[in-house]
Amino acid sequence: DxxxxxxxxxxxxxxxxxxxxxxxxxxxxxxxxxxxxxxxHALVKDEQGRKMSKSLGNVIDPNESIKEYSADILRFTLALLAIQGRDIKLSNDKLLQVRNFTNKIYNATNYLLLNESKFEDLENITLHSELAKYIYAKFQTCVKDVRENLDNYRFNDAANTLYKFFWDDFCDWGIELSKAEKSSVKELGSIFKEALKLLNPFMPFISEYLYHKL
Structure with a gap:
């Protein structure tokens, strides 16, 4: 060929x-x-939609952004903003938003490790707690939506789906409710490990680092 x-x-x-x-x-x-x-793909512009130029002083140097935030945060931010048919309006505020998301994932990992030292792969366990079953159902929906969006080159929708699962479903619901149901933590950790695999194409360094900690 x-x-x-x-x-x-x-x-x-x-x-x-x-x-x-x-x-x-x-x-x-x-x-x-x-x-x-x-x-x-979109063109990357400043937060006001203007082309970046030295004369305007609105250039966001990717190398500087990587030094300040990390390559994963820059990558995920661009994915979130990569709406089909629109240019990307990049700003430090958007990068800060994703840094907060990263902190949320780190905090979830630390919480899990405070309660359990190691977590089995999801395929090797049976879920018993109602909370874990609920979060797993949310995760299955997340997997389906991410795959469908990636197949159709809707990278921003795939990234947003992951963002909402980790922040809303897992952290705000799963983590918080598990504080009253500690027996679910071990099962939630296995789901979290599997979710990190799904996050890997968008945030390869952070997701792999946290995966091996678990």
Whole structure:
């Protein structure tokens, strides 16, 4: 196969000058399309929607953002903002929001480890507590939605689904209710480990670090 890839990722600004011409030439010369899908990624602009430039003084240096926040926080922030058909309006406030999300995950990990020293893989246990069964049902819905969104290149929807599961379902409900039902903590920890696998493509360093702690 002359064209091993089925997806081209590019910006809309070169759609005609590069992408269309690739398709014309390939169809003419080989009678074959070079790819099946085209994902037009957004342009990263400042919080007011302006192009970043040194003269405006509105440039957010990704290297500086990584130093201050981490690569995972920058990656997840961009995923959250990558709405199809819209440019990304990046700001330090958005990065701070994701840093708070990261702190939430760290705090959940610390809480679990305060109550149990180690957690089995989810596939090796049977859930008994009603709380764990409830959170697991929420997690199954999360898995389904994330996979569907990724298959359709809706990266922001996938990231938002993960954000809501970890923050709302697991931390605000699961963790808080487990304080009155300590027997559920071991099962919740196994669900949390599995959820970190789902988070890994978006936050690979943090998720792997926390996974191995559990």
């Amino acid at each position: 002359f064209y091993p890839n089925s997806l081209l990722i590019t910006g809309f600004d070169i759609l005609f000058f590069w992408v269309a011409r690739m398709m014309f030439q390939s169809t003419n010369a080989l009678h074959q399309l070079p790819f099946k899908d085209i994902y037009l």
